Amino acid sequence: MRISLFLLVAAAAVADCYGSKYSSPSKRDLLVRSKRRWVLSTIELEEEKDGQYPMEISVMYNDKTQGKDFRFRLSGEGVPDVFTINENTGAVFAHKKVDREQKPLYHINFDVLDRNTGEQLDKELAFDVEIQDINDNPPKFSFPEVTVNVKENIQGSLLPVTLVVTDKDKENTANSEFNITMVSQTPAEPKIAVQQLPGGLAKLTLKGCFDYDKATKYTIVLQAKDRGTKPKTQSSTAVVTLNIVDANTHQPxxxxxxxxxxxxxxxxxxxxxxxxxxxxxxxxxxxxxxxxxxxxxxxxxxxxxxxxxxxxxxxxxxxxxxxxxxxxxxxxxxxxxxxxxxxxxxxxxxxxxxxxxxxxxxDTNDPPEFEKAIDDMHLKEEAEPGKVLFKPKVHDVDSNIIRYVLLTDPADWVAIDTKTGEIKSTKRMDRESRFVDDENVYTVVIAAIDDGQPPATSTCTVRIHLTDINDNTPKLVNNSAVMCGNKVNKVKVHAKDLDAIPYSGPFHFTLGDETQKQQWKIEPDYGEEVSLVSQKTLPYLNYSIPLVIMDQQGIAGLDTLQLTVCQCDENDVCRDREPLSTRLGPAGIGLVIIGLLAFLLLLIAFFCKFGPDKILPQDEGNQTLIQYNQEGGCSPCMTEPNFVPSQVDNMAVTNGQMDTMQIDTEGPYDINGYNSSASTMFHSLGMHQQETYRSHGMRSMAGSSIYQRSFSLRSADRIEDHINRRCNEVDGNVVDHPTYQPHSYAFEGDGSICQSLDKLSFHDMGEDFKYLDDLGPKFKTLGQMYDEAIKKKKVQL
CATH class of the missing domain: 2.60.40.60 (Cadherins)
Known part of the structure; x- marks a missing residue:
């Protein structure tokens, strides 16, 4: 689209009326020339225009610049990348191609300034430069390739395929308007068509039905083509793939x-x-x-x-x-x-x-058929055994011979007659038994078996309802309880009775001991649960309280409550008793020490008085006294056994030093001997009691001396024990002591010339032992010696 901009002349009143310094020139509008207004040539800019850049696209004039030194200035969008102005001539240049689809409009501002002072000579001129569109974009499908699964049994003309097409050229022009058509379909049947919808949408339609057995895949090519011609018509394609999903088109x-x-x-x-x-x-x-x-x-x-x-x-x-x-x-x-x-x-x-x-x-052998598969009967518990409880009724169309067996009898309370099926009780039934369920029913299962081939079996369940009797006494639910003595003065007591109503609670409670009534009371005394109340402050101890509990029928039971009274913490838990502790002062410590010293003195006195006697060796004289008047019996016939010194003290002194040596002595064991020993690493003491062996010795050498002593422990306090033991050995020991047996000698013809000692008469002495008082000086000396030894050792011969 070509935009023509001309010189704009506006009076001050018109400018104030519009309230803006901006002016948007219309296409090819010619503005009336007036004083102090802009003069602007036409600007035409087409997108993607070929040519040499920078390219002059317009020239600006301003009549207020006459006779003044001025310059032009250009500002706004695309300045200076896309648009620039020659400040002297007012020529406007484009420096590169522009794309309308990226930026369809540029808003720019023109100013004329005094070259010396930089002041504006006229008001700023603002206008929009719209880029002229060309058909440089084809209509495009949002998805060039589409794959859709379609059920074979789809019904209706529309398929589940939606296509979206867009064109970036200027809207509502031939460049952006397009048509969608089908290019091809493989396979060709059934017929598929495209239906174009407003907003760039398109749908596929089906005429007929798919046949999975003939084709499982269809390929459709679609084209979108616009209506623009400059520079040429644009188009694009899309491929739609339909995968047919098998449906139930065949009957099994x-x-x-x-x-x-x-x-x-x-x-x-x-x-x-x-x-x-x-x-x-x-x-x-x-x-x-x-x-x-x-x-x-x-x-x-x-x-x-x-x-x-x-x-x-x-x-x-x-x-x-x-x-x-x-x-x-x-x-x-x-x-x-x-x-x-x-x-x-x-x-x-x-x-x-x-x-x-x-x-x-x-058809096979039919089992016997009970008239009732489950039968009920009632019986009072603890009834005498031997009663017929149940007799079954059985029918069998194939057999007349039936035997019965007992399948379930957990408590072994019943027996069954194998011929008639009668069930009898064999023991007393207890309703409180663990084999009885919560409904007071004891269940027995019996079986009927016919004589068919193979035998057929059927079962019957007999439910024995046990009626309760008052056969249980009330008992405490818990025989032990704890009372927090520092918080309460009572404890809850709960009783139970295994019997059912009316043979159970509520119960009547009383104390089982009259003496307890001064200390305890029960309130209330009737109910399932009562309180045992102490009537005075109790020490923290354990108490046994007998209770008599009576049910509604007057049957009483005696039970004992073990009650612990203690001090409790904040959680009502008994505290552990604190151990008793004392602290001794100086006086107490002194008394303890004095007591220990007194005990030690008493112990020493006891050992001094009742301790073991000192054994004095009965040494013979050594080169000082020779005893010539020793008399005794004849020499024994048996050789004295070998002796081993029982105690050996070896002491050697050399150059003023003494060493103690340990010497281990071994010898033959004598049945008449006594042995004891004690040893350490540097000293040893051994005692061995033999018959009557004693020896002493001393040797002296230059610069050293050795002393050796060996003695027997045969002492006066052991003589009695030794004599008794020897007598027991000799008595009846023919083998070891044959010489002590009687011996018959040959008669030599004449008797002894000496009278028999039996014929001597001592009747004149009158059995008086006074003669022993004067036995002579020799005997008295010997008697005094032994008398003193006996008194000292307190030995009774």
Whole structure:
């Protein structure tokens, strides 16, 4: 479009009326020349115009510049990239091609200024430069390639395909107006057309029906072509692909018209018979999957047919038991169709395909039939055993010989007669037993077995309702309780009775001990739960309180409540008792020390008085006193056993130093000996009591001396024990002591010339032992020595 701009002349009144300094020149308008106004040549600019750039497109004038030194100035959009002005001549230049689709309009401003002062010589001139459009853009599809899945059984003329076309050229011109047409269709049938809609939209339409068996894919090429001619007509294409999805256009058909099978009566069978069908639709789709039904012959609902999802076969099953009096043939009619409804392009739907099934139901031995499968009877608990509780009524059309067995009797309370089926109690039944349910019912199950081949069995459940009696006494629910003595003075007591109403609560409570009434009371004394109240402050201890609890029928039970009275914390939990602790002062510590010292002194005195006696060795004289008057019996016939010194003290002194050595001495064991030893790393002490061996020795050498002493522990306080032990050894020991046995000697002819000592008479002495008081000086000396030793050792011979 060409825009012509001319000189604009406006008076001040006209300018004030419009209220603006801007002027938008109309196309090819000629403005009246007047003083102090702009003079502008026509500007024409076409998009994408060929030529040499910069290109002069217009020249500006202003009559107010006469006689003045001035210059032109250009500002606004596209300045200076697209538009510039020669400030001296007013020539306007375009520096490059412009695209209308990117910017259809440029708003620019013209000014004339005094070259010396820079002041405006006239008002600013503003105008819009509109770019002239050419047909340089084709209409384009929003999606050049479109793929859509279409069901084979689609109904209606419109297909689910929508196309959108746009053209960037100037709107409402031939350059932006277009037509959408179909270029090609493969395959050609059924006919597909394009329908153009306002707003650049287009739809595909179908005339006829798709046939999946003939074609599964259609390709349509569409063209959008505009109506512009300058410089040429523009167009574009799009390809639409239609993938046909198979639908149920083929009816499933049975492979056979007749199917046969057999089954046994009174049984449920999951797979009696299988039937198969053919379907030309795509496998594993709803158009191919079969759905079977029983059309006739199943009025009682005994049979059911289902589809096997893996094989698409129909599976016939028996879901209800039925007794046939004899072997019978059952005829069924079955039908099949698909999950998806059948589609027919023209005409009516075909009928459902059908087939016949014949089942041979084989008669078998029918089990005995109880008149009642579940029977109820009532009995008072703790009734005497031996009572007939139940006698069944059984019918069997195939057999008259029936035996009965007991299947369920958890408490072993009943027995059954195998011929008649009578149930008798064998024990007393307890309603409170764990084998009785919450409804006071004890359940027994019996079975009736006939003599058929194979034997048939049926069962009957006998529900024995036990009536309650008052056979239980009330008891405490909890025999222990805790009372927070620092908070309350009572505790809740709850009782229960295993019996039912009216043989249970509410109960009457009393104290079982009259002496407890001064300390406790019960309030209230009647109910399921009462309070035990203390009548005075109680120490924090454990209490046993006997209680008598009586039910509504006057049957009482005695129970004991173990009550703990304690100090509780804020959570009503007993606190642990704090341990008793004392603190000793100086006086107490002094008393303890004095007591320990007194005890130590007492212990020392006790050991001094009752401690072990000091063993004094009975040494003989060593080169000082020779005893010549020793008298004694004859030498023993047996050789004295070998002796080992029982105590050896070895002490060596060399150059003023003394060492103690440990010497281990071993020797033969003597039954008459006594041994004891104690040793440390540097000192050893051994005691060994033998017969009467004693020895002492001392040796002296130059610069050293050695002392050795060995003595027996045979002392006076052990003589009695030694004599008794020796007597026990000799008595009856013929083997070890043969010399002490009587010995017969040969008679030599004459008797002894000495009188027998038995014939001596001492009657004149009168059994007086006073003669022992004067036995001579020698005996008295010896007696005094032993008397002193005996008194000192306190040994009684």
């Amino acid at each position: 058909r049975f492979k056979q018209r007749q199917y046969n099978g057999e089954a046994i009566e009174m049984e449920t069978i999951a797979n009696v018979l299988r039937v198969a069908v053919e379907d030309k639709d795509t496998p594993n789709t709803d158009a191919w999957r079969a759905k079977y039904s029983i059309i006739a012959g199943n009025e009682e609902g005994i049979y059911k047919i289902e589809t096997d999802p893996e094989t698409n076969e129909g599976v016939l099953s028996i879901v209800k038991k039925k007794n046939f009096e004899r072997t019978t043939s059952i005829n069924l009619q079955i039908g099949v169709k698909n999950i998806e409804d059948i589609f027919v392009c023209a005409g009516t739907n075909p009928p459902t395909d059908r087939a016949n099934v014949t089942l041979k139901m084989i």
